[in-house]
Amino acid sequence: MADEPLVLGIETSCDETGVGIVRGHTLLADAVASSVDEHARFGGVVPEVASRAHLEAMVPTIQRALKEAGVAPGDLDGIAVTAGPGLAGALLVGVSAAKAYAYALGKPLYGVNHLASHIAVDQLEHGPLPEPTMALLVSGGHSSLLLAPDITSDVRPLGSTIDDAAGEAFDKVARVLNLGFPGGPVIDRMARAGDPDAIAFPRGLTGPRDAAYDFSFSGLKTAVARWIEAKRNAGEEVPVADVSASFQEAVADVLTRKAVRACRDNGVDHLMIGGGVAANSRLRALAERRCEDAGITLRVPRPKLCTDNGAMVAALGAEMVARGRSVSAWDLSADSSLPVTEPHVPGGESAEAEHGRGDTHTRTHTRTHSHSHDHVHELSKGNLY
Template structure:
């Protein structure tokens, strides 16, 4: 949650095991679709039925953390479903598996993001990172944000890589506020805070 990108950034939730992008990569691997998994699953899903297979939605129960994510159980469920089909000598419906898996991921991501905005009184949502390039995530986020009166901001798909757009937005804001550049000898550390000291 951020009310000011340079001074008020508070984590509300996190991925407790496997990130969404990792789940896309794993399922694409199990389906023999290649790497990276996100774009190829997105492509196959467009020709599949997202309601064909009822895959689980992790951490969506009433007692689960409201804003945390878990995709480990989903990955396992999809992989076992595929393995069972293959063991039975049946053809795996790749497009339906892709669409149903993708729907499970984007349903959870958008539901929790919109809930966080509503709970905190936030009227703008920005999504970024590699998974934000997913066409179904973008469409469902737009649909749910419109229904909730939230303005959605999403970078162009080519900017949705490894959170690059979010880091660039932070950098641009810091430059506009005349924040001094970091020393050249500053080590890379993914746990450094993004807010002003």
């Protein structure tokens, strides 16, 4: 275990400042500072507010993670950071912080993909991922089916949302029901007292001629809003629990149906579900039942690891180190539309030279390699940690 890479990961793609530390597949620290309360009064995430919150939370969150893990900054074998996709300003804060730490400490830098990180985090819960891995990622910004023969270098999109993502639909339905923001957790709670079969809401893109692996939740969202509006216009009370349960059932039904089909069609006998919506209790329960019926092994991380966090970034970073993937260059930039087909942002041979790295990426090497900017390390000690 001592020979496994010790990596710190930074996540700032949206409204959570996450810093995680892992050693190989073992989670040592998962510190998160959320600005969700600041966004709640606006009914959604405000990019400018998110960026400022990341700036204020970054150093304290890194310090908290280091303390929780019981490691010193100099012990780290690498720094990983979400380079995209996400909110441009929010990503920039994380990338800038990661570059500063890596530069000052003389450690290799790994810019990684947010979506691939959501897959990698499952290794902290259930051990090494089978290859290839089928992943269903569902969050506020993404609903995707991905086939990953190698999460560090080969992630293939099979399908994605053509309009609203599942998490976005949860937020919008919660807003219509006056349940507040974020919508996912509150709808999940309200649905427990409701009847999932009370209202027959539509299932988008489930016809025989529809795209087998794509998702559409815009029509469902609109159908729910119109149903609620009709009730209110008629002067009738809206059965919030039944609406929540029926809407949630429609989302979970479509997601699990398409995920199981993707596994069958591609000869994969296991399914990993990640992203914030994967914390939904009905989605987890229905996926478990359908996977069991289909002979598919289901892997879902604990709810805390499904939402955005630094641990998932560290997990993918540790995998990059272990597999000898190239480091990122010092001019690494945030890419709000980074495609999932790019699990990490390599820097090539010039980056290897800049980092003082050779052909190997072992823990011993990264700890002993010399860095041409040791004076930056000394000047920055007081500010970084």
